[in-house]
Amino acid sequence: MSNITKKVSWSSRPDESGAAGEGTPLLNGSEQPRHSRQLSEEGSLFQIGRLSTVDLEEERTSDEDSLRGRPKEIPHNEKLLSLKYESLDYDNIENQLFLEEERRMSHMGFRCLEISRWVVCGLIGFLTGLIACFIDIAVEQLAGIKYQVVKENIEKFTEVGGLSISLILWAVLNSAIVMLGAIIVAFFEPIAAGSGIPQIKCYLNGVKIPRVVRLKTLVVKVCGVICSVVGGLAVGKEGPMIHSGAVVAAGVSQGRSTSLKRDFKIFEYFRRDTEKRDFVSAGAAAGVSAAFGAPVGGVLFSLEEGASFWNQMLTWRIFFASMISTFTLNFFLSIYHKNPGDLSNPGLINFGRFETDSVTYNLYEIPLFIAMGAIGGLLGALFNVLNYWLTIFRIRYVHRPCLQVMEAMLVAAVTATVSFTMIYFSNDCQPLGPEHTEEYPLQLFCADGEYNSMATAFFNTPERSVRSLFHNQPGTYNPLTLGLFTLTYFFLACWTYGLSVSAGVFIPSLLIGAAWGRLCGILLASLTSSSSIWADPGKYALIGAAAQLGGIVRMTLSLTVIMVEATGNVTYGLPIMLVLMTAKIVGDYFQEGLYDIHIKLQSVPFLHWEAPATSHWLTAREVMSSPVTCLNRLEKVGTIVDILSNTSTNHNGFPVVELVTENDEGGNPAKLCGLILRSQLIVLLKHKVFVELARSRLTHRKLQLKDFRDAYPRFPPIQSIHVSQDERECMMDLREFMNPTPYTVPQVETLPGV
Template identity: 35%
Template sequence: MVHTGSCIASLIGQGGSRKYHLTWRWLRYFKNDRDRRDLITCGAAAGVAAAFRAPVGGVLFALEEAASWWRSALLWRTFFTTAVVAIVLRGFIQLCSTGTCGLFGQGGLIMYDISAANVVYSTPDILAVILLGVIGGILGSLYNYLVDKVLRTYSIINERGAAVKILLVIMISLLTSICSYGLPWLATCIPCPADASTSCPNTDVSGNYKSFQCPPGHYNDLASLFLNTNDDAIRNLLSTNTVKEFHISSLFIFFVAVYCLGIITYGIAIPSGLFIPVILAGSCYGRLVGRLFEPISKLDVGLFSLLGAASFLGGTMRMTVSLCVILLELTNDLLMLPLVMLVLLISKTMGDMFNKGVYDQIVKLKGLPYMEAHPEPYMKHLIARDVVTGPLITFSGVEKVGNILHSLKNTGHNGFPVIDEPPFSDAPELCGLVLRSKLLVLLKGKAFSKDRVLAGNKVLRKISELDFAKAGSGKGLKLEDLDIQEEEWDMYVDLHPIANTSPYTVVETMSLAKAAVLFRELGLRHMCVVPKSQEVGL
């Protein structure tokens, strides 16, 4: 859902789809980098709010994980988005409450309500929670390590073509089916509890107490976990006042199976998700620890299951605030807030000692140019001048068409400094920054002149301002689309109307760590490094 929400937002930010006739004139107002980033951030928050019915958690997820830089305007935009999601979702749940929508209309905005449990804990419970956090962080870091290795293997396999991708999916599906239908045979039948709130054994499509070849009046606890949807399996594990519902051996078998299947399933050619499998494995691991601490603990095993999910999520995702709020919105139990906060902090700290979060590892594996929130330690010993690209390619304020075409053809730069020189200025000085995309639009419009003179606003009379808006992915002009005649190479074009005359600049002696922080927090794509000169003010 996070991916889906981000994709829809990206589609809107690119102006819709001309291929499928989904374009509207009002979408042109989003054709800039900042608004596109804001839309995708709102889309990710909407996905979390819809998937987990956690509107506030969606906002915090976007703040903690999705957005690389944050500001107050983006906060209320994501909050408004998730509020709309909550209202629309509530409306559909109410509409489908009659049963016409299948399983969609079941339940409300609280997916796993455990508020009925009595939250009482003592010193042994605190020690058990600390142990949960430590083991959860270790298991989470191991999970991330194995996912990274599996994804690297899958990337090599997937390069062999579509047939190999399909074959890999079939093999993983067969393995999952074998585990789901084979492992329940290892479990022994358990007599149905006399005070069960639902029918036992259960013959419905979903729910608890699956019979699975057991005699009347008995159920198979492993089948109740494997032969269910992930949501129902998590709900069964989080159930309170059901201490003896699952055997310790069954919980261990299910945890190992889900842990391993989650590792090998992520990365194949079908959407398999990462969040729900981690919650499922963590809930099982937490309930298992709760059963082991049952003689000395006052906490319900269902609450241990919640804490196990929190510890495993913290150990893999390395998020704290957003996960805490999402779990509390999912379970409707604010009394668990101190324990959830404690276990998340411990598991994240333990996981950070071994490797990075799973999302960070995936971004690195895909080779995406993502800047970390904090500069690397070595940056403190360098200055901005040490890392500038060279040789520097600049354009004059009024430049020859041939020079621009030559630079565009022989470099992959996306931005070029514009330098004013005499007679347009007393001495060479930085005039601004011009983007490759705008240069291509300007050259296609052929607003040329034979003399090296300032054209001013005459350029914008020939070319509409909307033509300079950021195009969608794969929709912008390319160098091959230009039709420049040989006699036009010696003509001039004025770059002042399309240049950003107030680019962000730093002096060459600035610490690289400071420059990196500025670059990330301001959401920049280019930063000009200028010579150290005499100060003009303070």
């Protein structure tokens, strides 16, 4: 760790860099590259060739110095970018093999390809919907059993006075279930922890996170999320759906499973990063769609988090996957609920319908909504700061799997205890109405025919609690209950996020927000008792939920649409939008969004949408690394092996140059011919595609695109390829395999333009 260098090989994600004018977190303030002057002299190669590898390389000696004093366990420093992340290759490699294949294809071939893309998207939607359905039913069944057991126990002991036994039963049950979930995550697939949204966000932005879209991750994720929700943690099952959808997409689109060692020999054309990422976008959208019943929101989520380019057909396919996903979920849930054909459960969470007639808002309420947005932003920033510290603590001291499992169990037990205590000491009794909307009403110390209102919020799956906060009649909760609930749930949720369990933060955020939002509504109603417009605290619960969620995750467009779709009422579009905007502005003033924090803490080299405003000062010349590691068109095998093995230059792509034979006085010694990727070189080495020195006698069979596709995506490391001393002397002809038309950036281009 003493010589950490950052390399963000922009060369292999050209559409990112060419697209939206992206900046980089590296280039803030004092971090001006020190090589800049030197480069402009040395970089004469660029004058003609316009190499595309604008690499960022900085040796952070200052950071290193400050690191040296610390203990060995510190696995990271958030300001450093990790070397373990590579970028996806977005540029189509238009080499001779590829062009030959494209030119062999007929019109019919392209049409079949297009149709199979649609089929894949349909499958993605269908499978994602099924998974959502499975999770929903599993959670409902298991949680039902658990609540029934605990409820009976509580009822038994309420009168005889041994409620501590109930508490212990509850806590032990929760801990046991959560332990199961934590063990599979911590020991088998740590990447399945959390909601997976930061990881998917990175993936869609072009960062290849290892193991993130594997089958094993999916299995662990699904089982893990069931355990954590059933285990009563302050989590939701919605976030993980996005990750699940993405894994499904990555699997289905490749037509094979490396884990299961099955190759169906279909969809081979899609075995490259460009195509795969498109499908992963569709999968993520299908996940959102299934989670919230929001197909349009899903599409916008994919676009907001991932897309640099707007591609009409792709978006249309993403929308198709989303539609199929929500339809599948809806259809199977309607069968499960013994009401086939009733397609009114489009998502895992349904906010219930806000009817325009009954719940309307007025122009003068908008400032109030905006104020609530600001509160949401503040609370969200607080949540994020606390979670940030907690995560730093966890990274330092809780990084062994068994410790992680124990922490998760502890949280589960504490959650149960706190809930129980809150319910126990609450004296907010509500009459048990004829509608009987509560699934598990706890009478506790209330009179007969009444139930404990605090228990509605705590002794229930969070989805139900949210819905009851939105829609229950005015007067169902008293303000003290809501205030206490907000406070405890806030800290519980904050503690829970980042545990090594699969779980999302959407629902807890909504729940916290709905609680304090409803509180605001009640207070307003009591202040202005005459006017009926304030009477319904449900809409304030909705606004509060939006504000809190916006304050924590800082999503904007897609979240607005998701909320609008989930409430089924476009009238609330404008207030929700204003609230989310306010929450984002206020929150950003203090701290980044939760997902961005976790991305940063994982040292992922993530490029944001906008370059820093003042980065017009910097040009490509000043941020690129130098000297550039180049290969010749006809290169010695030994040189290639050495370059690939050299850990200090482990770039992912190398420019291929041609030496101009003129005398050197013009200062133009080399000309760019193309770009070749590390993975391509590895495949070439593996297949021994060498030209012996006695020219033009080939020692290898003709390589096909298929060879590259078969190796994709798990290319072996260079160390696993044995190259004999004789072979080192051979030459490799790169012309046929390199991409002759890589993206290039002029040296004088400013950073936002890059």
